[in-house]
Amino acid sequence: MTSTTEQTGRSGINVARLLMSFGPLMFLAVLIIIFTVLKPSFIDPINLFNILRQISITGLIALGMTFVILTAGIDLSVGSLLAFCGMVAAVVAKGGAANTLSLSTSGTQGYGWFAALLAAVIVGALAGGMQGFAITRLKVPPFVVTLGGLTVFRGLTLTISNGGPISGFDASMRWFGTGLIGPVPVPAIIFAVAAILCHIVLRYTRYGRAVYAVGGNAEAARLSGLRVDRILISVYVIVGFFAGLAAFVLSARLNSSEAVAGIGYELTVISAVVIGGTSLFGGIGSVGGTVVGAALIGVLQNGLQFNNVSSYTQSIVIGLILILAVAFDRWLKSRVRR
């Protein structure tokens, strides 16, 4: 018994592991090649940095969502929460002027970018924590809690902003959205740093491994002595934190916080995570995959716009490619195992 399992165990799995991450990556590479052939200026650094900057907002949330989905959870509220945190950041950044739809471009009365950032991530983390609490203590499934959250946070955002945007931040805050370090956009750097940190946490800390364990089998994790409820709450705190961070970057980038920001982001974000190979049933997935998934969506959108494809056709193509990318990944995995 032992000897047979041993051999197949080793070789089979490692090759599989490798190609698992290659599935979406291969797909991404093919897309880039196609778009470059169609229009060579597609791979101009300017455009690539554009893409990086664009994916950094949903990408940041997708990092947090990876934690959530790894525990077999889901968070549908991220788009609304982003709008909410953005509005909070704006109120803080602009101080008392915020409520009166102020349009002055210099936010001298405000509390500055640091306070705004802090407020956004704290509010995001708290809101996430509350949802985690409802999930673990009230035993309401994540889908339901965060669906409720989606509605509640949007309502709160509209209430505090009275429907309008809050605009005009000072230059130091705007730098986080529009600045460059060398040739690289600041949002892209924030995203990269966050991705690396998340990768380290998930792969090399006890906490990260516990997240995988809870997603793999919550009951077994509990019996093995993990504090399942705390871990579950923590992942919603994390995704909330990232929604707050993304909100700050987005507001900085647009020089405005809008009540309608982030509508539909939940689906883009979940797509990125799932295309990246993370299983909706929990326990399987990686940050690397999520980054590739986010890049794939970003490249696809940008590439289609780049070629001025009609928006109707864009919808059709993006939907089909989403399905195909995952189907290809599945097929590849089943081939490898053979």
Next chain:
Amino acid sequence: MTSTTEQTGRSGINVARLLMSFGPLMFLAVLIIIFTVLKPSFIDPINLFNILRQISITGLIALGMTFVILTAGIDLSVGSLLAFCGMVAAVVAKGGAANTLSLSTSGTQGYGWFAALLAAVIVGALAGGMQGFAITRLKVPPFVVTLGGLTVFRGLTLTISNGGPISGFDASMRWFGTGLIGPVPVPAIIFAVAAILCHIVLRYTRYGRAVYAVGGNAEAARLSGLRVDRILISVYVIVGFFAGLAAFVLSARLNSSEAVAGIGYELTVISAVVIGGTSLFGGIGSVGGTVVGAALIGVLQNGLQFNNVSSYTQSIVIGLILILAVAFDRWLKSRVRR
């Protein structure tokens, strides 16, 4: 041991069963009482029939969604599919005039309501079947396939309608949306009949049994000789059929098929099913629960509007009550089990 289990087993289970359906029902009753106290005209028959008519559209789709969720699946594409089927129905109902953004109220060149209805449900069922095929054959998870479908069907709708609505159907078609039989709105009757049929199918046919079994344990179902793939495909055909039927009724009611119809319906529909006690993990649930869930959402929306609650506050209240209703249901069940 056996004697104790036997007794409690019997009484315990039955009380539990009863209260299981009562959880949301109790919640619904409480809401109706509150709204009536706040404003007695709330229980005017006219208003109640209004509510019935309002919930019939999402309610119809929720019936189909119940089948899907019973198999542990999900369908996010229903809103887009509704728009797509509605547009198809409009094209058929109006004949050649359709493509030219016709606004004439008499669709004399068309093929009539029956052809339109048939086209809507057939297209819906086919589209659902294709998604079911991708789920079972390409092994892409339902969440991903129908997320892709959400985008694809919207794109197709916009393409065939060229962005605009198609409006103005003949009186015989409009009857299905606006007519009355006695005092009862036709859409409400369609919904009621469909609900009863679905209840019978799920409860009293071998097909219904198979749906529960596949959702309860797909592997055991396969080993028990059920054709799991066929059953999975069939539930997506059913939800597609209902999306088509709902599209027909909606178009008839609004006298117009819009390209932007049904946006966000997936969440309302899934909410109705889940509030009604159907488990997202499959195998547990009922049509009766879904009807109660749909009614709960309808009553809530109508009641808040009735009391002139600001729309921002409406969002907040609806989100919170969604969570509370499910939490209450869970709590009640855990009490009964004790």
Next chain:
Amino acid sequence: ADKLTILGSVPNLGFPFFVHMLNEIKAEAQAQGVNLTESDGQNSAPKQTADIEAALVQKVNAIVISPLDVNALAPAIEEAVKAGVPVVTIDRRVDGVEGILAHVGADNVKGGEAEAQAMVAAFPNGAKLFHLQGQPGAGPAIDRNKGVHNVLDPLKDKYQIIFEQTANFARAEALSVTEAGLAANGKPDAIICANDDMALGALEACAARNFNDVKIYGFDALPEALVAVRDGKLAGTVEQFPGQQSRTAVQIAVAFARDKTEPKEKLVLLTPIVIGKDNLDKAERLNETK
């Protein structure tokens, strides 16, 4: 007698334009001393229909509504008319309903035309254009798009739309779409946008590339856009006078509900104008800017 109650319904309170509209309705209702039932269509025709139905059950005395869709709201409004409730439509009309008390509006198609004409005036010798459209399928998006094309299609030789994409009325999307457009096509002469949010997003994209002389046109004359026009960042924005429309509509509705006063005109059409740096004072919401 009891205080009158009217229903004020707008298509989508997620957008500042309609928030302003409802606020004006509210203010005028207060001035007229009537109760207001508010309704937000939440961008859904069935939702706005349901709100009307609920209002009819409550026997409101009049309805002031900006319908989400010219066709889809017709059945509900017809019901109201049948029930003897006076209806005044604002901004958008409903199609094929007899017996509407009055319509007060500025046509979105006309607005689109005005926007394009302003651009044509700025570039008499022709121009390369980007065009950012609104949410596909949404009424105003369709109409504004139509207006723009009404003007530019006959002038195809001089004015080429080299990049035409939807940005769903959203600022963030307009920013990324414009970035892609700039990277693909280089600098255009002008960008025509179907609302101000998108114009402000496009503005950010151009500013990031230092393309500061691109003429960007918005729509709706939101305070934020007015500031940008004042500062020379936007070339112009279309003013449809939503506040004036709203107040006029409420006045007409209340007058009729009180003592059956027929409106002087059944159709009050305000001509949309393009607000530029030189005619800022015509903007309705200038007082909201600082």
Next chain:
Amino acid sequence: MAEAAASSPPLLVVEGVTKHFSGVTALSDVSLEVWPGEILGLLGENGAGKSTLLKILSGVMPPSSGRIVFDGADYAPSSPQDAKRHGIVTIYQELSLIPTLAVAENIFIGRAPLGPLGLVSWRKMEDASRAIIARVGLAIDPSTPVSSLSVAEQQLVEIARALSLKSRLIIMDEPTSALTETEVQKLMSIMDRLRQDGVAIMFVTHRLEEASAICDRMTVLRDGRLAGHLDRDGQPIKIPKIIEKMVGRAASELYARPTQRDVAGAVRLSVRGLRTVRDPLAPHAIVLEGVDLDLKAGEILGVAGLVGSGRTELARAIFGADRIAAGTIALDGQPIAPASPADAIKLGIGLVPEDRKHQAIFAALGILNNFSIASLGRYSNGAGFMAERREREALAGYRKALSIRMASPEQAIEGLSGGNQQKVILARWLARDPKVLIVDEPTRGVDVGAKAEVHQILVQLAARGIAIMMISSELPEVLAVSDRIVTMRRGRITGEMPGVEATEEKLMELMALDRKQEATQ
């Protein structure tokens, strides 16, 4: 051992513990003591309350009333983690590994060794794991995901993990139910070593031979109450004595060996040259190679083999559940090629799978639905409506015939004891009146009483002319009911003999046939 320990204070004292579940009294006023350095057997029929008691001790659930003293102090663990902190380690009846994670991670769950910077050191973890699993005789790569291990291997990993924790009391709830003789022997010797080190062990099993061989003392539960204690008086506790305590009456011949019947029936099922390919989704499953087999009508064919010998794969291949690469199957002389279980079932083949929880039971559904799911056609009319009256009558018949203990047909099947669940699954197949019935580990986790009943049912079925193939890891069971026995090893048939001639020794030899060659590889 127990006497020696008696002078020292007990490590664990349970006093009058009671546990209610929604009206069911799972435990009622149970008391027992465990001393350091002893193995206490906890025995009883299915549903007697053994697991419930163990779960209370390991902090999974609190008792309704009663008192527990551990190491001289009151003990009321708030969570499994809390119990662990006290030095109480548990191997649960339902496996508690994380299937998606590697073996090494499962072993070090929540306590992964850290390297520089306080980050998890995968290398250290895998090296340490390799040593830990070697103790139980496993030589798998620690980076293998648990989901690709067989049930037996998973059980061994779980045991290895428990042993690697510093513990004063180890609780083992049916650790051997998935194991065959060889692994059981290994576990026994480890338990013996632990005992010598002064660790206390509580051990649950339905295999009384095992219990008798290793336990110092036994506590027997019956219907949630204490039925009594048994002491090893210098020699192993006698099995009949245990059974008597468990069932409350004198033990008759529970392992009644059927009078050897001379099965002269025609060949019903005939398998030639059966070969399977590696299944991409189960890369570690055993691959069959050139399997020839005949199964006669009215015969019970026992299939014996070590864990991983390919018995389950043989059953699944015949049943159409897995793909076949080469070979032929014939039913009553007609070649068949079932491409799915549905096909096989139509042809008259039934399979009671080995993993009841994952492959047979619809946990949330009622007993009636569970019973009729494989014969919906039989209990429905032409229009597809269920004929519930007929369905209920049929279930009532089997309930009586198999003496299934249940409250009502609507009761959720997960509320039944394991033995009764197994009988419902048997009834599911009997309702189809199959020509060939394959049962894979039909009595795993089933108590002695129910086990005997299942055996009796199998014998009766065979007497009615059904061809039965029974796979079992318990040799006494194979010997008890088989008319003929084949042995398997590494995907091949290695031997065959009539049931009367077979002994455990002979079978073991055939099962391990090429063990020596393998060792030299």
